[in-house]
Amino acid sequence: MTEYESSSIDQAxxxxxxxxxxxxxxxxxxxxxxxxxxxDAIDWQFAVNTRGPINVIRKFIPHFRANGGGMFINISSFMGITTAVPLGSLYNMSKFALEGLTEGLYYELKPLNIELRLIEQGGSTGNNFKNSITWNRDDNIQDYDNLMTKVQNLMNHAESSSTLDDPQIIVDAIAALATGESNKFRTVIGTAGNDLMALRNSVSIEQYLETIANNYK
Incomplete structure (x- = not known):
């Protein structure tokens, strides 16, 4: 954790x-x-999505212990519980790691009355996620170009379709967890994520992987 991050938490x-x-x-x-x-792209992916929450959690645990409890709500993704898009292995890695961290901490912090919750969301309107993506490229290697084009077209289509969720739905889910209205450990938000989870739970992992892969042939 940087000195700035630590100072910000102390100020809060x-x-x-x-x-x-x-x-x-x-x-x-x-x-x-x-x-x-x-x-640096590999390290940055892990630093933001996984190491960042680790740093924040470690800094706040003493405060929660002193106050007899608290709650961490970690914003993951449906790509943290199921793969969905080719070429997203690093993003999947970071979110799968956040899921494992959160589930592991559940047992560790439960005796201290510190709760853990996960939000698994998909795309939402207004967050400009697509334009913030870092793409791995090498002009000398074209073997991935066809797949890259298909994935980028999918993302472009998603941003112009009704598959993106209203951010208010995510806010409401977080508020429900924070106030105790919901006690769910994992909250999957949105049609896309819930449809993918339904598919993954209904077939073998081999069938699921082939189904997703066939969408990009």
């Missing part, structure tokens, strides 16, 4: 006196062939 605690719920929401996406990924 000082400003509010007592914090009951912390939402880890930072996230970014590195997409493209793993073979073509630059070292």
């Amino acid at each position: 605690i000082a400003a509010f006196g007592k914090i009951d719920v912390v939402v880890n929401n930072a996230g970014m996406g590195t997409y493209g062939p793993l073979e073509l990924a630059q070292e």
Whole structure:
């Protein structure tokens, strides 16, 4: 954790006196062939989506212990519980890691009255995620170009379709968890994520992987 991050957390605690719920929401996406990924892109993907929440959680645990409890709500993705898009292995990795971290901490922090929750969302309107993606490329290697074009076309289509969720739905889900209205450990939000989970739960993993792969042939 940087000195700036630590100072920001200290300032938040000082400003509010007592914090009951912390939402880890930072996230970014590195997409493209793993073979073509630059070292700094790999490290940045993990640093933002996984190491960032680790740093925040570690800093807030003493505050929660002192106050007899609290809650961490970690914003994951349906790509943290099921793969869905080719060329997203690094993003999947970071979100799968966040899922494992959160589930592991559940047992560790439960005796301290510190709760863990996960939000698995899909795309939402207004967040400009597609334009913030870092793409792994190498002009000397064209073997992935066809797949890259198909994935980018899919993302472009998604941004112009009704598959994106209203951010208010995500806000409402977070509020329900924070207030105890919902006690779900995992909350999958949106049609896309729930449809993918239904498919994954209804067939073998081999069938699921082939079904997704066939969409990009």
